[in-house]
Amino acid sequence: MTDLLFIILGLVLLIVGGNWLLKAAVALSLRLAIPKIVVGMTVVSFATSAPELIVSIKAALDGFPDLALGNVVGSNIANLGLVLGVTVLLGSIDVKKSFYTTDWPVMMLASILFFVFIYFDGVLEQYEGVLMVAFLFVFLVYLLRFQKPAVEDEMPEDDELLPLYKIVLFLGLGGVALWGGSELLINGAVGMASAFGVSDRVIGITVVSVGTSIPELAASIIAVIKKEKAISLGNLIGSNIFNLLAVLGITSIITPIRVMDQGLLSSDIFWMLGISFMVLPLVFIPKGLRLGWRDGIVLLGLYIFFVYTTVT
Structure with a gap:
């Protein structure tokens, strides 16, 4: 009963936090005169990736490396299969070059960098973590200086310019609500999953990864409802980049991460690479530079099949 209550309270906090974060992100893009997708791929992505970072560091330090790795790999699969799938079912997204x-x-x-670092020796070393964080830094510098909008803004006229203190307040409250909601959700979900005697890897790749992807889901659905699709897509792509380069990079700098369950290398990592690759052809098929409801069905179907094959 306590676990169920944690899950419900966690979901409520995540939805509220997603709304606050979105308001702050839109206002920040206006104030700094930078494309919303850049804000989505930086500020919103970092805030919604915070639960993965906290969970992964804690899991690695506590001696549960499979939970740390499964959490990130599973989150990346969930972000594109579950979150993007549900998002484009609710409304199509027009994509730019x-x-x-x-x-x-x-x-x-x-994704490939992570694969090369961990597949052959089963360990993510500290120096590899440093290289991953360095790559993220170079990408962010490029993004802030040169990136152009990758998604059309449908309703630019309804954007609200907030005073700086309100932006900071909404960012802070949104981030804390997302973190607190994820903590409650994870505690409740892991408590329920553990009762069924499920392994660390399976808990990480399914229950925990979905739990830590709920902020992305909440932020993306709210973004779509409010016609802020640039933030929605940027948040998901950015979050996957942050999960790999920042979350696993920082975690492995603190303590090397060793694979314990080989299922992560023989199955899960290939699912992550496959579903990440799939997004590109779906953008062009059946209608060029658009993700629509058909693509949502494909992505969601792949995710359901992935969870089914992992659990059974």
């Missing part, structure tokens, strides 16, 4: 010239390639490069 810079999505496939910058944003998607960087996500794939980050």
